[in-house]
Amino acid sequence: MLELLLEVSRYILENQDAYIGEIRTHLSISFITLFVSCAIGIPTGVLSAKRESFSNVAVNLFNSLRMIPSLAILMAMIPLLGIGFRPALIALSLHAIPVVIINTYAGFKSISPVILESASGMGLSELEILTKIEFPLALPLIAAGIRTSMVDIVASATLAAYIGAGGLGVFIVSGLSFMNFTIMMTGGLSIAVIAVIIDAILGVVQKKLIWYQNL
């Protein structure tokens, strides 16, 4: 085990530039995917919470898309969008969006109707209620969704390498084709470490968001 770690670090040192480049690619794919997922998932989740009819359609649609394995979606994207960054982004987003939607929906539904009644009863506008009451109160659950899907995205972004989008998956793909365990582990371990670090950071952020529940 220790030997393997030494070999992996030696490989990283020898291929420093490539390694840092792929980390950068991996992270940018992940963060852009997260951004797109939130940009689509959060408004969809809010709408779902507010309009029951809409929620049935949206949640079911995205949930069924989620059933399709990421790799299959990636491959299916090739004839439509070719290879590279864009199909990877779409495939990963389709995977992450449902988690964001469901958590946003749950976050809004978790707000006590009494709070909403007193907010509208005192004459706050719908926009004020949304931005000052509902969103802050739903934020802890929305953040939990973002955390879950971010870890998911970082791990799944590995597959982007299969369609030429780069990222740390590149080491796994080439390690597999050369049957080189060290290269494979370089990719695998790095992804795991990054996922754990991001999860820990988001965990701290999430804790900060629920301060008022722990008073």
Added chain:
Amino acid sequence: MPDYVMELREVSKKFDKSPRFAVRDVNLKISSGSFMTIVGSSGSGKTTLLKMLNRIYEPTSGEIIFEGQNVNKLRAEDYRKRIGYVIQQIGLFPHMTVMQNIAAVPRSLKWDRKRIDERVDYLLEMMHMEPGVYRNRYPAQLSGGQQQRVGIARAMAADPSVMLMDEPFGAIDTITRKSLQDEIMSIQKRLSKTIMFVTHDIHEAFKLGDNVIIMDDGVIQQCGTPFDTIFHPASEYVSRLISSENILEKLQVLHAGAVMEPVSEKSNSDDAVRVRYDEPLSSVLGRFVEEGVSYVSVIDGEGKEVGEIWWNKFNRISKLNREKI
């Protein structure tokens, strides 16, 4: 001509899912500065009626006039900012401090910071909460009674002329409830707010209200002073509601202010026996027996003489009571 702050004309409400009317043909004139309590069992329509007053529910038919305007002509948001609303479950915003909770409506009305700060401190002091101690606390750090004090302060933030209160003390322990009742009575008198107060507790209704509305099955059974309601019940339902109480209990729920003859200027001698306007009649009766006097003078919270009660009032009360039984 009395000055009505609110008027309901033939107001009815039927919910889509229910076969019957929750509220039926309610006509009501609410004078400015009156404290009206609405009492009834659950399902009587009392809360539905209250919630139509600030348009949480829209009436199925009929109209509601507020300060001379049909409320449908006003934007719900603007209208509600002129009406205070307090509910049993309080509904404070858990992620906001006491200060931010109270400041919600003033901020929405774009008051300047200084004015908001002063208003918040004023209201906290009025509710007997030291601003320096409580301003920056969160609702979860307050007791139930303190939370409802903040709830009342929040409802009064933009100085509404009308306050709607939906069983505000229903979930609060007996001792705290009593002091909150006394405080809301004295605030109401001092600031001459119009209060519509829903409760299922008859004692509370008679203690607080200048006028008591008794509702059953979506219909107002009787609307009158506590005295009239107890001694001249208008319907079978009301007399059944009242007859569950014996005469002493009836005297307990009536307070001196409800039966006194008002006096405009000081007329009685200084050594007259004094009772407070909110003292229950049973204890006023006790004073008569103890002191052996023929009248007592009634004073308000500040000790100013506002009325008097003569001993023969009790003769009439007991006569009325016998007739009903």
